[in-house]
Amino acid sequence: MIKTDVVEAIASDLLNAEKSGTATNKFVDKYPELDETLAYQVQDKLVEMKETEEKTKRVGWKLGLTSKAKQHMMGVHEPSYGVLLESMQLNESEPVSIAPFIHAKAEPEIAFVLNKELKGPHISVADVLHATEYVAPAIEIIDSRFHGFQFTLADAISDNSSSSRFIIGERFFNPKNVNLKLMGFVYRQNGEVAATGAGAAVMGHPARAVAWLANKLYPVNKTLKPGEVILSGSLSAALEISPGDQFAASFDGIGAVNAIFT
Numbered sequence: 134m135i136k137t138d139v140v141e142a143i144a145s146d147l148l149n150a151e152k153s154g155t156a157t158n159k160f161v162d163k164y165p166e167l168d169e170t171l172a173y174q175v176q177d178k179l180v181e182m183k184e185t186e187e188k189t190k191r192v193g194w195k196l197g198l199t200s201k202a203k204q205h206m207m208g209v210h211e212p213s214y215g216v217l218l219e220s221m222q223l224n225e226s227e228p229v230s231i232a233p234f235i236h237a238k239a240e241p242e243i244a245f246v247l248n249k250e251l252k253g254p255h256i257s258v259a260d261v262l263h264a265t266e267y268v269a270p271a272i273e274i275i276d277s278r279f280h281g282f283q284f285t286l287a288d289a290i291s292d293n294s295s296s297s298r299f300i301i302g303e304r305f306f307n308p309k310n311v312n313l314k315l316m317g318f319v320y321r322q323n324g325e326v327a328a329t330g331a332g333a334a335v336m337g338h339p340a341r342a343v344a345w346l347a348n349k350l351y352p353v354n355k356t357l358k359p360g361e362v363i364l365s366g367s368l369s370a371a372l373e374i375s376p377g378d379q380f381a382a383s384f385d386g387i388g389a390v391n392a393i394f395t
């Protein structure tokens with residue numbers, strides 16, 4: 134099969150898996166040529182298909198596998214990125230039905246909203262902070278389209294890095310007024326503490342994940358744009374969601390964000 138056909142075939146299978154709510158098999162076995170570069174082309178195609186199908190548009194990016202906890206959980210050693218669409222954004226106050234998901238999980242994250250363009254290849258943590266309009270607590274709902282969340286890095290990248298939905302807290306903070314590296318967080322499921330830690334769990338500093346993304350996009354001629362939202366990656370292991378679950382991610386100095394599921 135020629136490359137464009139492989140890209141098209143994988144992207145359609147992933148879109149169908151999402152639409153029908155049924156998991157699919159990993160693609161690396163069927164298409165051994167699926168490496169990281171090809172996987173980002175699949176992701177691009179998939180996002181394009183979703184933009185048309187859902188009449189939506191790109192609003193930002195998500196980082197995946199930026200913490201040791203997540204890399205360990207998934208057996209990979211480097212981060213990945215995915216695209217956020219407007220149709221994925223949910224309101225904090227509205228309960229979320231898990232009916233459309235395959236096997237969704239919830240992750241505590243710090244969201245960045247930019248006010249300047251960030252163009253690699255040499256973006257630093259300081260550059261990111263300088264280009265950030267505000268940060269806010271966030272919960273990302275991930276949902277792998279693969280059976281049992283079993284995948285290689287290339288599979289996960291093709292699957293838009295397991296992105297599904299996201300909720301951003303309603304209070305915004307200037308990143309210069311908070312210490313994102315030392316910022317403590319408590320992640321609760323139904324009132325019970327499930328994880329605790331500090332911002333440094335994401336690549337030593339959540340802004341480093343954003344810098345990594347800007348630099349990673351450079352060779353493919355993409356930049357981070359003013360107004361875009363960037364989810365900097367889960368600070369802890371992802372937690373499985375059941376109907377009736379409530380998740381709360383509270384951060385020192387920037388408040389909390391909640392997600393309620395039915």
Ligand code: OOG
Pocket residue numbers: 196197198199200203207240273275277282289294295365366367368
């Ligand atoms: C890949 C995406 C993980 C994160 O923040 O680490 C992710 C996965 O584990 O399914 O979104």
